[in-house]
Amino acid sequence: AQTVTQSQPEMSVQEAETVTLSCTYDTSESNYYLFWYKQPPSRQMILVIRQEAYKQQNATENRFSVNFQKAAKSFSLKISDSQLGDTAMYFCALRQYGNKLVFGAGTILRVKS
Amino acid sequence: GAGVSQSPRYKVAKxxxxxxLRCDPISGHVSLFWYQQALGQGPEFLTYFQNEAQLDKSGLPSDRFFAERPEGSVSTLKIQRTQQEDSAVYLCASSLGVDRPYTFGSGTRLTVV
Structure with missing residues (x-):
């Protein structure tokens, strides 16, 4: 069975600073994808960043980057130069090839001015 | 359409x-997923369609839940004899294939009173 654990229910960060959200997961497969999704109050899940497990290089998307530690089954998200618009719920998710997405419980991120 | 459309946006049921609950996926997307998201939690998988075929319904919580996608496009999630524990946001997502990126709709918030 796949599981995803996010141990930080809430995080706060000052505007323009950097914050890291933690995620650990468990899977018996060697091939899988990992994702970070953002869910603002509008409820729509927005893909922030995606990592394929076979790639050793950490994914980056502008101000967003991940620290993927496959052996430790850890997948943290770093947000640089935080902006007020980054305030949202963030979900870590795992998907084995040919299978469904499994989500963590989420971390509420508040960016303060 | 440009995105995944879900209706109604809000539903109050006795x-x-x-x-x-209706989901209109992106045109041409063969894979369609339903998720249930309880307040303050991560989404949990309900069911998955590949075109009109329901390939996985392992997440449906009881036989009161039923989903269909008769023509391989629009999908309907039906809940019979609603209970208070059914109160949640129901998210629909579609993709070009099971291993392709998902696009989520904005969900239907169901409140059972």
């Missing part, structure tokens, strides 16, 4: 009432 306990025992039947409800039907």
């Amino acid at each position: 306990r025992g009432q039947d409800v039907a």
